[in-house]
Amino acid sequence: MRTVGLIVEYNPFHNGHSYHLQQSLKITGAEAVVAVMSGNFLQRGEPALVDKWTRTRMALAGGCDLVIELPVAYATQAAEWFAYGAVSLLEATGVVDAFCFGTESGLLSPLLRAAELASDEPEAFKRLLKQRLETGMAYPQAYSGAIAAYTAEQGDADASSFPFDQPNHTLGLHYLIAHRRLRGRMEPFTIAREKAEYNQTTITDIRIASATAIRKRLFEGLSLTDILPFVPASTYELLSDCVEKRLAPIGWDHYMHPLLHGMLTSSAEQLGQLHELSEGLEHRLLQSLPNLETVSFESLLAQLKTKRYTRTKLQRALLSVLLGHAKSDFTADKLRSGAGYLRILGFTDKGRQLLKQMKKTATMPVLLSAARPPERFRYLDLDTAASAAYLLGVPGANAVDLFRDFRDMPVIV
Template sequence: MRTVGLIVEYNPFHNGHQYHLRESVKIAQADTVVAVMSGHFLQRGEPAVMDKWARTEAALRGGCDLVIELPTAYATQAAEWFAYGAVSLLEATGVVDAFCFGTESGEIEALQQAARLIAHEPPEFQQLLREALEGGISYPSAYSTAVASYLTSIGNHEAAAFPYAQPNHTLGLHYLIALERIKGTMEPHTIRREKSEYGQTTVTDHAIASATAIRKLLLEGGELGGCRSLVPATTYEVMEREWAAGRSPVSWANFVQPLIHTAVTQTPEQLSGYREIMEGLEHRFLNTLPKLDQIGFEPLLEALKTKRYTRTKLQRALLSILLHHKKEDFTAEKLAAGVEYIRVLGFTAKGQQLLRRMRSEATLPVLLSAARSPVQSRYLELDTQATAAYMLAQPGHTSAAAMFRDFTDKPIIID
């Protein structure tokens, strides 16, 4: 039984995701699909529109066979550590033969060449990266600039001309760098994104739109029916249930009060101890609050934004305050040590077969519940804390028990 791995957020699982899943199965000649999925908080520093169990159900009903959780410590990181955690997890299952990711071009050769050459960051590359950052541009832009400059300096002009700065190319490059660093055995593949660009905010096709555009419909339009043609029927059924129960949609607007409460009850020195708070951002944040005409997430973000502080960087910084993510828990040394467990969120009958194989082939403990973990892990503590924070912010939250679902809920099973 051949298995392909996918690295996903499914926020929510839409028609474009289903296309990617089916094409991944074809290109990898796979019989089963393992998805490593972010939990309640995502790579761009945002809360998921639906909780991780609802998104797991949509993924399983949409074609995945096994869904495992990317720990919050990696899921909320920039591309390098997000990719490292996800690729490491897929490799650690012991059952994934290949993994497939989407890119703007659908071409992988230049990405592989670059990954092999810069995976261990030679001194010349590090110097080019420092110089690019000194120019005041964002880290992703500086990184792609340094990659192109380094490849040019060693005479690899063809690879240097590749558009590394495009978002999916950037992420794809980091997936391949992670594979090099862990000496992984999985075969990498990529397929081209179709009909919508990463982060595109408008719907330009009747069937396929970016997750960003769909969330905009859900959060700004207020009409669940507006996305009916853009998601599989199975996803829409899950969404209808979650909306009717008052558990969704969740957005940053649900977290503004606890975020500001945390901020105003701490000194600038205390705030500077949170991950992603640097270069005086703690002072800018506290100085901005009294100037706001209204308390809201978007007004706060607009007031904080500069050329250096992009929306995504700010969201990650604010999320670190909300979730009390201290810098000492996120050092490069600790993150490089890797994930310490494989948390199963759900599976199908085929997925259950994979779980049986993983009992002997996985290189990490396999958890079906946080309550029965054989490891004492700070990452698992951060996951359960993130769940508690998310559940408290759900629009229809009424039960304290929901905060402890990591300890009480069994994996989602789809026959």
């Protein structure tokens, strides 16, 4: 059966995601959906609103047929490696014929042309990127500006005026760059985002709201019924159950004590060995501690934030402190070699058929549990540790939950 791949976080699954999924099936002519989904920590360096198992149930109830976990080593990265990890997993299944992502414009051709020009990172592009970084520009903006300038130099007037700096355009470009570098066989598609922009905090439609706006309402203490118009009934029921059991909503403030402990018991030299901590950020972390007014994440960010360090950069750095992610595990060579496994979080009856097919087509081992894998995977160890760390911050979790990765089999719907 023809299958489309989606790269998602579903934090939580909402009506906009449902629209994207249905449109992806329509424009690709697919009959089944494989989703690569981030686990308990997400790309912007944040804990998920609710655990990955619950979000898997949301995904399956919303129309996905097979959910594969994007390892934390890729799920918490900037666009380049986030995209590379996700696309490589979809390719590794051997059963995904196309992949579809949302963009602000819904236009694929400018992104394809830019990906073709930039995938090998020629020296002229590197020069343009370096020039922008040297002005103090944040990396995402510098990269987008360099892409636009480089495509202009290459005579592609249409691509050079394209808004690469919009968040979903940036991510989509990196999906296509990863696809080219992997010599992928999947066919790429994109659809335009509807009604709500990425990371939009306000709600301007009666049915569609961004995941950011939905989470904002929950963290502000509003009733769950306040988000009912914007999520499927299945998402609402799952969230209601988690809230009742004190398993949601989860945010950075749930991890402040272990985070501060990690900072207070480390030297600048030790912090400097962690992923995402460089260029003096380790010193700034330690210097910020005496100035904290409250034990809250926003208070800590207020001490740390500068023009040089974006909120997302700081969140990823602090997540490395919380999870103990060493630079040595995140070198370009190691990330380029891929996760090495396909961790299955859940499936439907169609997903079961895909799994059966993957026994013949997958280029990586397929894992239904983290217990006794056929070989040792360094990134799988990071996944299980991250899951345990996440559950330590969940008020309703217990000691048994810390080892769910080793005990639980995939969710079946």
